[in-house]
Amino acid sequence: xxxxxxxxxxxxxxxxxALARTGGPNAVVLRAATRTAxxxxxxxxxxxxxxxxxLRAVCERCMSExxxxxxxxxxxxxxxxxxxxxxxxRLEATGRAYIEFALTETGWFRTAFAVPTGLExxxxxxxxxxxxxxxxxxLSTRLDELVTLGALPSEQRPGAEYAAWSAVHGLSSLLxxxxxxxxxxxxxxxxxxxxxxxxxDGL
Amino acid sequence: xxxxxxxxxxxxxxxxxALARTGGPNAVVLRAATRTAxxxxxxxxxxxxxxxxxLRAVCERCMSExxxxxxxxxxxxxxxxxxxxxxxxRLEATGRAYIEFALTETGWFRTAFAVPTGLExxxxxxxxxxxxxxxxxxLSTRLDELVTLGALPSEQRPGAEYAAWSAVHGLSSLLxxxxxxxxxxxxxxxxxxxxxxxxxDGL
DNA sequence: TGTACATCAGTGAACGCGCGTTCACTGATGTAC
DNA sequence: TGTACATCAGTGAACGCGCGTTCACTGATGTAC
Numbered sequence: 001x002x003x004x005x006x007x008x009x010x011x012x013x014x015x016x017x018a019l020a021r022t023g024g025p026n027a028v029v030l031r032a033a034t035r036t037a038x039x040x041x042x043x044x045x046x047x048x049x050x051x052x053x054x055l056r057a058v059c060e061r062c063m064s065e066x067x068x069x070x071x072x073x074x075x076x077x078x079x080x081x082x083x084x085x086x087x088x089x090r091l092e093a094t095g096r097a098y099i100e101f102a103l104t105e106t107g108w109f110r111t112a113f114a115v116p117t118g119l120e121x122x123x124x125x126x127x128x129x130x131x132x133x134x135x136x137x138x139l140s141t142r143l144d145e146l147v148t149l150g151a152l153p154s155e156q157r158p159g160a161e162y163a164a165w166s167a168v169h170g171l172s173s174l175l176x177x178x179x180x181x182x183x184x185x186x187x188x189x190x191x192x193x194x195x196x197x198x199x200x201d202g203l
Numbered sequence: 204x205x206x207x208x209x210x211x212x213x214x215x216x217x218x219x220x221a222l223a224r225t226g227g228p229n230a231v232v233l234r235a236a237t238r239t240a241x242x243x244x245x246x247x248x249x250x251x252x253x254x255x256x257x258l259r260a261v262c263e264r265c266m267s268e269x270x271x272x273x274x275x276x277x278x279x280x281x282x283x284x285x286x287x288x289x290x291x292x293r294l295e296a297t298g299r300a301y302i303e304f305a306l307t308e309t310g311w312f313r314t315a316f317a318v319p320t321g322l323e324x325x326x327x328x329x330x331x332x333x334x335x336x337x338x339x340x341x342l343s344t345r346l347d348e349l350v351t352l353g354a355l356p357s358e359q360r361p362g363a364e365y366a367a368w369s370a371v372h373g374l375s376s377l378l379x380x381x382x383x384x385x386x387x388x389x390x391x392x393x394x395x396x397x398x399x400x401x402x403x404d405g406l
Numbered sequence: 407t408g409t410a411c412a413t414c415a416g417t418g419a420a421c422g423c424g425c426g427t428t429c430a431c432t433g434a435t436g437t438a439c
Numbered sequence: 440t441g442t443a444c445a446t447c448a449g450t451g452a453a454c455g456c457g458c459g460t461t462c463a464c465t466g467a468t469g470t471a472c
Contacts, residue, residue: 003415003416003417003465003466003467004414004415004416004466004467004468005415005416008415008416029457029458029459030458030459030460031457031458031459039416039417040416040417040418041417041418041458041459041460042416042417042459042460043415043416043417045460045461046414046415046416047415050459050460051458051459051460113376113380113381113382116384117382118382118384118385119382119383119385119386122382136382158393158397159393159394159396159397160397162374162383162393162394162397162398163370163397163398163401165373165377166369166370166371166373166374166377166394166398167366167369167370167373167398167401168369168373169373169376169377169381170368170369170370170371170372170373170374170375170376171365171369171373172373173316173372173373173376174368174369174372177316178316178372179316179320179321179322179325179339180322180365181319181321182321182322183322190361190365191362191365191369193362194361194362194363194365194366195365195366195369195370197405198366198370198402198405198406199401199405201404201405202400202401202402202404202405203401203404205434206432206433206434206448206449206450207433207434207435207447207448207449208448208449211448211449232424232425232426233425233426233427234424234425234426242449242450243449243450243451244425244426244427244451245426245427245428245449245450245451246448246449246450248427248428249447249448249449250448253426253427254425254426254427
């Protein structure tokens with residue numbers, strides 16, 4: 001065991017991400033991260049100013065994971081000869097991926113939204129996926145695409161992100177933390193379908 | 204100062220509600236509640252089994268406050284000779300009241316959703332307003348109304364609560380805790396309009 | 407090639423926080439006879 | 440009308456928790472000469 005760890009910052013970050021995955025933002029505990037890194041607890045202060053600095057870094061990675069899943073699910077949408085239909089399907093896939101992430105990576109989802117940050121942060125974070133876009137940027141891309149194809153009237157475009165984002169984010173919250181947490185699988189599927197189609201019909 | 208307080212349970216509840224109003228669920232601290240009630244800290248255990256029991260009671264009241272605001276805003280919608288138009292306006296008022304509550308009574312809003320409870324709880328809680336319905340019950344009432352009037356096709360009815368509720372809940376979350384917290388007043392108004400009209404168009 | 411020294415990255419002990427909760431207790435109240 | 444006693448509602452001291460953070464420190468590394 002060498003005295004100098006060498007990759008301690010990365011190790012602490014990974015530990016923090018693992019903690020967040022299981023227990024959400026509150027589980028990102030400085031001392032726990034140093035424990036799993038096999039290092040004394042205040043060695044962390046060489047690499048992060050604060051516990052909150054560690055949490056912020058973890059939060060960024062959680063947001064990146066969300067963006068990655070969205071990208072992957074959009075890529076899975078098969079390309080047909082109808083560009084318009086494809087664009088709608090990609091929008092739908094974006095929303096479904098968002099909800100899927102909340103349901104399957106609940107800890108990460110909660111952590112991603114635990115840190116006070118403005119909108120610019122969600123629009124893009126460098127190095128995420130191929131596009132370098134965050135979840136918000138990916139959604140905007142989908143909507144722009146629809147406008148470009150003439151599928152979405154441009155007077156409908158302003159604020160369209162708000163409507164789409166609110167719907168999937170709200171459903172996610174209600175399903176994981178809120179009053180809808182006890183829904184059966186079937187009921188949950190109905191709810192998801194209803195919300196996603198509601199978004200599309202609302203545009 | 205009498206030895207027996209007499210109304211201690213009510214006093215602790217009121218104190219808890221005041222704490223929640225300012226600081227959300229985490230601010231509902233047993234010792235703080237007893238302090239403002241002017242009583243030793245463990246006197247609370249005569250009236251609540253736990254801190255969580257107190258929090259649960261506070262949560263119920265927060266939910267009632269939300270229901271009350273919704274009812275009030277619906278009552279404010281003027282009655283015209285078009286029953287259908289009125290019903291749509293009441294639905295819209297319901298959604299706007301929900302968001303208004305989140306923005307103006309943020310602490311209460313957060314507290315209302317802080318305690319794990321199932322759906323049945325939101326549907327009705329006895330003694331709230333005239334109708335005795337919770338927020339979810341009020342929303343259902345509005346949607347049933349539209350179906351009865353023939354304004355909403357009954358095949359659209361199942362799961363319609365999910366779509367409407369998710370949208371306003373999601374926007375509320377994003378505005379108070381999330382990435383939309385820094386929106387200007389004008390942008391916020393646009394977002395609210397867009398979400399509310401999106402819900403209506405989606406039905 | 408050596409040596410002196412600044413610098414960086416880790417260690418270990420300690421503090422304070424504020425709370426929730428428990429224990430053994432005392433003061434007030436109501437009721438049976 | 441008094442008295443004995445159960446019961447209820449409060450008190451006060453104490454514990455443990457686990458953490459974030461700070462302090463003074465030591466071991467390793469790199470660089471100037």
